[in-house]
Amino acid sequence: MKNTRILAAVATVLASTLALAGCSTGTAAESRQSPGGHTPVVALFTASYATPAVKLGVDMFKSKADKMGWTTSVSDSANDYNKLNAQMQDAISRKVDAIVMGYTSQEKTSLGVSAANAAGIPVFAIDAGVEPYEPYALNVTSDNSQLATLSAQSIIDANPKGGNVIIIGWDSHPGIRLRTQVAKKLFEDHGFTVAVNHQIQSPGAAQEESMSFVQDYLQANPGDKAPVGVWAGFDAAGFGAVQAIESAGAKGTVVASMNGDDFAVAEIKKGGPFVATVLQDWPTIVGDLVSGMDTYFTKGSLPAKNYIEIEGTLINKDNATKF
């Protein structure tokens, strides 16, 4: 028992030391000063840092903010919007100079955003809404309609005679919900039948969930009844569909999605069922946001336009090798 107590004490000391070491590393990284001597303090909030595209954009922002000399903190609430709003309240109490919403849903953050507005703290946003939103100082986002149009059109082009298509979406995400609506309309306008609109339950396990669903669907609809295309609202879901199609040996079913993730581009290069993804232009999105924030910090003026959409780039077999 004595040994156990000693071990527990040692473990506690080690854990505390590690935690303190982590804190001190953070402080060292945040101690840079901007050329003007004033260090703007920025708090970024996201609810889905586990998603590859979100992590990419958030990390890109953090990197650019560090280069600008800003003191930046990143908080992830893991899809807990109550926690996210509380974290925002904390940042407002700390009197940060600006808040950045990373890929959040504006409907679920109104409490924190309103409080920031009331405290005179501007709220900037990366891909956090699909329409202009007054409380934001600036939201730079992907042009979700364009992303959906390009990817859905790839399936349409591959199937001039039309046919059935499957949609795999995730309506909880406003951007993906809009993409799904746009793709569905485009398919129907071109005479395609949307056989099923499957909603992902757990985005963290989207690839496996999508694979199982498409596997079941192909089992129930083999041969001529198989869909001519699977359109997925994001690449992980598209990748799962590709694996199900290859496993079932279904010929003539193509897949298109969007994000431009590395694994999707690699699949397109192979020349299999994955025919297209659309690369979201994160460097431009994040760059425009940082530029807007810099203007605010240096000149005190907010952007005249508070909503900017940035187009994506279609990646298919013709240009995949360039990415």
Place this chain on the structure above:
Amino acid sequence: MLKSGGTILGFLLLVIVFGALRPDVFLSFGNLRNVLEQVAILAIVAAVQSVVMVVGNFDLSVGATASLAGAVVAQLMISGYGITLSVLAALAVGAVVGAVNGYLTAYLRLSAFVATLATMTSVSGLTFIVTNGATLFGLPKAFMGLGQGRWLEMPNPIFVALAVSLLVWFVLRNTTLGRRWHAIGGNAEVAKLSGVNVSLMRFAAFVVAGLGSALAGIVLTSRLASATATSGDSYMLLAIAAVFLGMTISKEGQANVGGTLIGVGILGVLSNGLNIVGVSTYVQQFLTGAIIVAAVAFSRLSNKGVS
């Protein structure tokens, strides 16, 4: 029969209903193979979760451990290490997580809920560190055989699940270790007075859970040809649900591998059948929860009625 067989009847009822709704599809060999393939990884996690639940605890970190092991095996192979070494390292990581859980629970006497909840959180963080939040892909083709290959026209994960389940069943039923685990689950104090090293046995049960979860994570990574920081997380609740469903089959209400596999089968058939019939995801989620509650409540009421 009604007392201990309500869940089995429920399982058969599901098969009959889906078979009647889509007889051409649901009962086909190809579809049954799909169902087995889709539940294979859950079966591995649920089988080792059964061991922990036999000793009267449960492990909330099994899903996170599967994610971590999957990430470790993928990251090592991408870094140029051989398949065998990478797989062994990932298994070792799982065993270490299990050992930490076992130590906290058996020797430091923390409640399994608190200990494994804390481990789950830390392990999830470690997985993000290992993957750097990205999707790891580009794994060696030879490694894909484990999750995507077939033997006798059946996907390999099914054989892995079968082997793990048989092993756990054999150990629980036919070995001294298994009998000691059962004794601890029945009454830890009496087991201790009978000379059983309760702490060591409990510790071993958690190590088995960690090891099995790591194996599941490795198979999952091979099946998906990729690894993310959260790919195995959803298995934790499903595995516990499967074991609870299985416990309704035992007259004593104890965790048992046979029952757990029936539980896994119910979850798998439900998901597959509802997909084939074309029921929406949201309704599927509701029905899955409702059926778990119904099965467990029915069993409890039956037991009350008998006693």
